Amino acid sequence: MDFARLIREIPDFPKPGIRFKDFSPLLADGQAFADAVAAMAAPWRGQSLRAVVGIEARGFILGAAVARELGIGFVPVRKPGKLPGAVREVSYALEYGHDRLQVQADAVPPGAAVLIVDDVLATGGTLAAAAELVEGLGARLAGAAVLLELGALGGRRRWARNQPLLATLSY
Ligand code: AMP
Secondary structure, eight states, rough: OHHHGGEEEETSSSTTOEEEEEEHHHHHHHHHHHHHHHHHHHGTTOOOOEEEEEEETHHHHHHHHHHHHTOOOEEEBBBBBBSSEEEEEEEEOOOSSEEEEEEESSSSOOTEEEEEEEESSSSHHHHHHHHHHHTTTTTTTEEEEEEEOGGGGGHHHHHOOOOOOEEEEOO
16 A cells, blocks of 8 residues: 555645645545554564553544554553643653653553654654653653654654664655
């Protein structure tokens, strides 16, 4: 399946200078969606994972589907103020300013193996922050999976971990 033809680039969205990779056409195509999710999940089969940790918001779409594909649970990582109860939080640097992510403090038992899923690896800040958050819970990070990697932005360097970071498509 040629996923790339179902991912379009929208210039200057959400702000000037960003070339936004929009995979809505892929999601809207039942076969392509199923094939993309299967491709993202395949390397992680048989690894005794407990849950997929998906990052708001497009990471929820792919992450929940990958979790179902693997027959495991799903844990949401969200922007501040969205999750009820006790949460853990991480703050991370963006190109301009800071952002924060939260996870529920009891989301996974200590030692449980988890896989982080997001849609796009750009500068890598989001994925690195999610990894920090997961490790703060005492979970065992198995690795991360993204649908696509924007190689020129060097996000892989920011990952800087031994655990695999796998991209289904690279640009
Ligand atoms: P980063 O932290 O720079 O790796 O950015 C990754 C997050 O921002 C992901 O959750 C993506 O959804 C989003 N993102 C960043 N750049 C793009 C882009 N060019 N196209 C689509 N989404 C992007």
